[in-house]
Amino acid sequence: MAQHDFAMPVTEAQVRALAVDDTVTLNGTLFGIRDATQIALFDHGRTTRFDLAGHAVIHTAPNVKRVAPSPENPAGYAPICVGTTTSARMERFTRPLMANHGVRIVIGKGGLGAESASAFRELGGVYLAIIGGAAALETTWIEAIDDVDLDDLNPESLWKFRVRGFGPLRVAMDSHGASLYAAVDAEARAKRAAALAALGVGSRR
Amino acid sequence: MQIAPDRIEETAKELYLRALRDLPPDIKRGFATLAARETGTTAKAVLGTMIENIAVAERTNNLLCQDTGIPIYNVTIGRGAEVDGVALTAAIRRGCERATREAPLRSSIVHPLTRKNDHTSCGIAVPVIRIEFSDAFDGLKIEMIPKGSGSENNSWLKMAIPAEGVDAIRTFVIDCVLGAGGRTCPPTIVGVGIGGTADLCVHLAKVAATRPLGSHCADPDGAALETQLSEAVNLLGIGPQGLGGDSTAFGVHVEIAATHITMNPVAVNMQCHSARRASAVLGAEGVEYGY
Numbered sequence: 001m002a003q004h005d006f007a008m009p010v011t012e013a014q015v016r017a018l019a020v021d022d023t024v025t026l027n028g029t030l031f032g033i034r035d036a037t038q039i040a041l042f043d044h045g046r047t048t049r050f051d052l053a054g055h056a057v058i059h060t061a062p063n064v065k066r067v068a069p070s071p072e073n074p075a076g077y078a079p080i081c082v083g084t085t086t087s088a089r090m091e092r093f094t095r096p097l098m099a100n101h102g103v104r105i106v107i108g109k110g111g112l113g114a115e116s117a118s119a120f121r122e123l124g125g126v127y128l129a130i131i132g133g134a135a136a137l138e139t140t141w142i143e144a145i146d147d148v149d150l151d152d153l154n155p156e157s158l159w160k161f162r163v164r165g166f167g168p169l170r171v172a173m174d175s176h177g178a179s180l181y182a183a184v185d186a187e188a189r190a191k192r193a194a195a196l197a198a199l200g201v202g203s204r205r
Numbered sequence: 206m207q208i209a210p211d212r213i214e215e216t217a218k219e220l221y222l223r224a225l226r227d228l229p230p231d232i233k234r235g236f237a238t239l240a241a242r243e244t245g246t247t248a249k250a251v252l253g254t255m256i257e258n259i260a261v262a263e264r265t266n267n268l269l270c271q272d273t274g275i276p277i278y279n280v281t282i283g284r285g286a287e288v289d290g291v292a293l294t295a296a297i298r299r300g301c302e303r304a305t306r307e308a309p310l311r312s313s314i315v316h317p318l319t320r321k322n323d324h325t326s327c328g329i330a331v332p333v334i335r336i337e338f339s340d341a342f343d344g345l346k347i348e349m350i351p352k353g354s355g356s357e358n359n360s361w362l363k364m365a366i367p368a369e370g371v372d373a374i375r376t377f378v379i380d381c382v383l384g385a386g387g388r389t390c391p392p393t394i395v396g397v398g399i400g401g402t403a404d405l406c407v408h409l410a411k412v413a414a415t416r417p418l419g420s421h422c423a424d425p426d427g428a429a430l431e432t433q434l435s436e437a438v439n440l441l442g443i444g445p446q447g448l449g450g451d452s453t454a455f456g457v458h459v460e461i462a463a464t465h466i467t468m469n470p471v472a473v474n475m476q477c478h479s480a481r482r483a484s485a486v487l488g489a490e491g492v493e494y495g496y
Contacts, residue, residue, distance in 0.1 A: 133353075
């Protein structure tokens with residue numbers, strides 16, 4: 001259960017050194033992506049000018065305000081509230097994000113499934129659990145929006161955030177095949193019968 | 206008393222912003238209750254972060270969650286309130302749009318086929334506006350609920366049959382909570398609708414999911430089932446964010462309606478831990494805000 005401080009981007013070796021229940025804090029660049037961003041990239045053949053190799057992506061579509069571009073807000077956007085969405089909808093994009101773009105870290109809430117776990121194991125990646133709904137806190141870790149691409153998809157643009165002290169976030173799926181979500185799900189399903197018994201199911205009353 | 210559309214518009218705008226920033230006191234108490242009895246180490250830490258976030262949102266006057274939700278306005282026309290119905294719905298729509306533009310808020314609303322976002326939080330039949338009537342108070346009450354999608358995406362309807370009995374309802378609720386896992390942003394309020402037609406059943410589940418914590422089903426049999434289900438879902442160990450723990454749900458709420466002799470419908474709709482809502486009562490002159 002070690003704490004790791006990463007200056008982004010990272011190497012495969014740094015990611016493979018992580019194990020479930022470790023914690024990670026990110027500094028530097030973090031990319032924001034969402035359903036429409038990845039549908040555009042992987043289904044509609046759109047491309048991005050950003051290099052995501054070795055980087056982390058977070059499942060988000062932030063609340064932002066248009067402002068005049070300045071050193072504080074280079075992209076012409078000020079972050080207002082940046083949070084995290086449910087990852088499971090974007091399950092099928094994990095492998096192409098890693099294989100085509102070299103992404104090493106996916107940050108989200110609620111976890112990813114078996115196909116993503118395979119991609120993390122084969123290609124060297126991890127899933128970091130952020131606390132969904134804790135967006136006011138998460139926003140305090142964002143320094144600026146440095147750049148934005150595919151902005152016709154706004155708010156589901158491809159966002160380039162500058163972050164400081166982003167975390168600590170729990171490693172919930174690692175590159176060794178472990179997943180906290182799969183473990184919790186298996187334990188919960190094993191308790192199903194007890195929960196139904198507590199409700200008197202089967203007694204026909 | 207005549208209630209002018211411009212007052213309704215202003216209230217609709219203000220309610221959206223209040224709901225996004227200020228968590229109702231019953232939900233805060235719910236967090237305190239869960240945190241006090243949680244035994245899991247990870248789960249305690251997760252609940253601690255959620256509670257910290259509520260304080261950060263208040264301190265920084267920021268939104269609790271990035272998800273501005275699907276805006277829902279529940280209007281109750283009370284004693285003596287005179288409103289032009291068409292003007293009322295138009296005013297609510299304008300208020301919702303102004304909140305989005307003036308704050309500004311992320312518009313989370315798109316056309317379901319083209320996925321086009323008008324950046325107004327409005328679209329075909331959205332905001333959802335429901336109108337009911339009550340003789341319990343004077344004036345016009347508006348409740349605003351920004352319904353988050355993580356929880357809304359976990360909604361189910363089962364048209365069970367009478368031979369399956371109440372067991373079908375109990376089993377269905379447990380299986381929905383299992384199926385949702387961490388995707389609903391637990392701890393949740395699990396809303397269960399029982400009876401009615403298919404559409405009424407789903408509506409009841411939404412009413413149940415968005416009811417204040419500590420409130421109970423008006424029907425005694427429904428209330429008893431609520432208590433049973435609340436204990437049972439927290440035996441599953443899914444925990445906050447699906448990372449394990451005792452705190453899977455703040456509770457299970459049940460709403461019921463009569464149904465057909467051949468039918469036994471049950472629906473589940475969930476509310477995430479950011480169980481946001483705000484309300485206001487407009488009288489002859491003033492407006493009183495609450496939750």
